[in-house]
Amino acid sequence: MTTTAPNTVVARGLIVLLMLMTLLPFLSMLSAALAPQGSYPNGLQWPSDPQWGNFAKAFEVARMDQLLLSSTLIVLGVVPVAVLIATMAGYGLAKLTTQKYKWLYLVFVFGLTLPFEAVITPLYYEVRALGLLNTRFAIILPLIGLYMPFGVYWMRAHFLNVPQDLSEAAQLDGASRWQEFLFVQVPLARPAIMSLTILLFLWTWNQFLLPVVLVQDPMQRTMAGALGAFQGQWGTDIPLLCAGSLLILTPTVVLFLAFQRQFVAALMQGAVKG
Amino acid sequence: MTEISSSAPRVSDTTRRLPLLQGSRLTAWLFIAPAALAYSAFVLVPLGMSLYYSFLRWDGIGKARFHGLTNYITVLTDADLLQIIGNAFQLVLYFTVIPVGLGLAVASVIRGQMAGRFGTATRTILFLPQVIPLVAAGIAWSWMFASTGLVNQTLKAIGLSSWTRGWLGDFVWALPAVGIIGAWVLLGLCTMLLVTGITKIDPTLYEAARLDGANPWQEFRHVTLPGLRQEIGVCITVTVIAALASFDIVYISTQGGPGITTTVPGLEIYRLAFAHRQVGLASALAIVLMVLVLITIAPVQWFTRDKK
Numbered sequence: 001m002t003t004t005a006p007n008t009v010v011a012r013g014l015i016v017l018l019m020l021m022t023l024l025p026f027l028s029m030l031s032a033a034l035a036p037q038g039s040y041p042n043g044l045q046w047p048s049d050p051q052w053g054n055f056a057k058a059f060e061v062a063r064m065d066q067l068l069l070s071s072t073l074i075v076l077g078v079v080p081v082a083v084l085i086a087t088m089a090g091y092g093l094a095k096l097t098t099q100k101y102k103w104l105y106l107v108f109v110f111g112l113t114l115p116f117e118a119v120i121t122p123l124y125y126e127v128r129a130l131g132l133l134n135t136r137f138a139i140i141l142p143l144i145g146l147y148m149p150f151g152v153y154w155m156r157a158h159f160l161n162v163p164q165d166l167s168e169a170a171q172l173d174g175a176s177r178w179q180e181f182l183f184v185q186v187p188l189a190r191p192a193i194m195s196l197t198i199l200l201f202l203w204t205w206n207q208f209l210l211p212v213v214l215v216q217d218p219m220q221r222t223m224a225g226a227l228g229a230f231q232g233q234w235g236t237d238i239p240l241l242c243a244g245s246l247l248i249l250t251p252t253v254v255l256f257l258a259f260q261r262q263f264v265a266a267l268m269q270g271a272v273k274g
Numbered sequence: 275m276t277e278i279s280s281s282a283p284r285v286s287d288t289t290r291r292l293p294l295l296q297g298s299r300l301t302a303w304l305f306i307a308p309a310a311l312a313y314s315a316f317v318l319v320p321l322g323m324s325l326y327y328s329f330l331r332w333d334g335i336g337k338a339r340f341h342g343l344t345n346y347i348t349v350l351t352d353a354d355l356l357q358i359i360g361n362a363f364q365l366v367l368y369f370t371v372i373p374v375g376l377g378l379a380v381a382s383v384i385r386g387q388m389a390g391r392f393g394t395a396t397r398t399i400l401f402l403p404q405v406i407p408l409v410a411a412g413i414a415w416s417w418m419f420a421s422t423g424l425v426n427q428t429l430k431a432i433g434l435s436s437w438t439r440g441w442l443g444d445f446v447w448a449l450p451a452v453g454i455i456g457a458w459v460l461l462g463l464c465t466m467l468l469v470t471g472i473t474k475i476d477p478t479l480y481e482a483a484r485l486d487g488a489n490p491w492q493e494f495r496h497v498t499l500p501g502l503r504q505e506i507g508v509c510i511t512v513t514v515i516a517a518l519a520s521f522d523i524v525y526i527s528t529q530g531g532p533g534i535t536t537t538v539p540g541l542e543i544y545r546l547a548f549a550h551r552q553v554g555l556a557s558a559l560a561i562v563l564m565v566l567v568l569i570t571i572a573p574v575q576w577f578t579r580d581k582k
Contacts, residue, residue, distance in 0.1 A: 018376075024424065025415055032417055043425070088305045088306070089305060092302050108309075113568060115567060117519060117540040118321065118564040122323035122557075141312075145317050202404075206408065208521070208522045223407065248407070252407075264466075
């Protein structure tokens with residue numbers, strides 16, 4: 001508001017520079033992806049004869065259609081369940097328990113900063129004992145548990161801010177706690193649930209450690225996990241690797257661009273709360 | 275569990291008199307149980323197992339032997355493992371200092387410039403690294419740092435051909451290069467958090483500072499920095515965890531090499547447990563990593579929380 005014109009120019013210039021720095025790796029990947037297959041392209045250089053066919057080839061060798069399906073199945077296995085039970089627990093901890101049960105909440109938030117690496121070894125033996133190694137459940141079930149600290153923290157924070165009068169009004173109308181939850185609280189919690197859904201979707205889709213350790217077959221992994229295998233196989237063919245990587249990051253980027261506002265809001269709040 | 279079943283009838287007795295507390299305790303448990311179950315099964319139990327394994331000498335297949343504190347002593351005295359832990363803290367310098375420093379610089383210069391379509395475009399682009407898998411960021415930057423990649427191409431273009439090298443294979447430069455990847459991933463998020471935070475600072479504080487004849491540095495020091503304390507705390511917390519618990523970027527870009535110059539605890543846990551079959555040592559390192567994250571984050575949280 002009080003900034004003068006030259007200041008605006010400097011500010012915008014700085015921002016544009018920052019945006020360029022963010023975009024450069026993507027542009028560099030795109031230019032490499034269009035170079036002839038098996039060649040050693042140069043950093044950033046529009047090829048004289050762009051090989052758009054590299055994308056088709058990468059789609060085929062990475063078996064992108066199957067990867068998309070696999071990632072979608074994993075996301076569908078994780079996100080609805082995790083969001084539902086985190087919402088229930090958040091409501092339970094915020095509205096149904098007294099100070100006496102604070103410890104229960106503390107046990108949940110204890111896991112907030114836990115690195116996944118800290119439990120990956122026992123998870124391997126646990127999942128193996130359950131007979132789930134190399135299935136998508138090996139990724140789905142642990143992720144639901146691993147998301148609970150954040151999910152419960154997130155939803156409890158939301159429900160703490162809902163006025164108590166609302167619950168009382170619902171109770172007076174004869175609603176049970178479950179009815180109140182389903183018909184009063186959940187509809188009101190939609191923004192919080194939406195943000196949590198977006199965050200858990202992103203974290204699941206991009207999950208790398210669990211698929212790498214728990215699932216051998218790249219086709220049963222997440223997109224990110226499969227990208228690791230793809231790199232192992234085609235790491236020396238830079239144009240193909242770049243084309244494959246770009247393909248693999250396309251679905252989330254498309255979703256992100258479509259729901260830009262919601263994604264940004266979720267990521268910002270996610271950082272602040274997490 | 276026994277507590278629930280024994281208390282349930284009592285609760286329903288009282289509810290007849292107090293309809294507002296209808297079955298409250300049992301209901302509370304039912305709401306919380308699924309999350310608690312998932313959390314216990316896949317976090318608390320594994321964490322307990324990790325702790326248990328950390329006292330064993332075990333190859334993951336044969337008979338495990340009790341090993342006392344030996345694994346912990348190894349983690350805290352072995353030169354290689356200490357270097358690996360040190361690498362993680364060096365990454366903090368890149369993952370944290372660059373995004374927070376640059377973010378602060380940008381935020382204080384562009385105060386109130388993020389409205390309208392320009393702001394939306396900025397937000398969208400700066401958040402891209404947060405949306406793509408870290409693995410993809412690792413691959414993109416491996417290519418940037420490759421011998422024919424953009425970094426070397428730029429150096430040649432500005433006449434610094436002698437500086438070119440295979441960055442990720444260089445014993446001195448590989449770790450900073452990995453650090454740059456993390457900085458790139460986190461820069462946009464930190465910048466946007468700080469930019470948003472700065473718009474919440476009361477503009478009259480800036481006017482007052484100006485009336486008092488404060489120069490831009492003093493303005494930054496006495497108005498912007500204190501006003502952004504919480505946001506800075508958030509950025510430091512997020513980025514420090516990202517650095518200490520890093521795995522994806524390192525696994526993809528360098529696999530920990532050359533030598534162990536870029537190996538981080540996350541990668542070493544994976545390697546020890548699944549390649550070298552030293553489950554006990556891997557678990558001890560895992561517990562140490564968890565504790566390191568906690569004791570690094572705790573003071574940040576304490577210093578930057580909102581003191582009302």
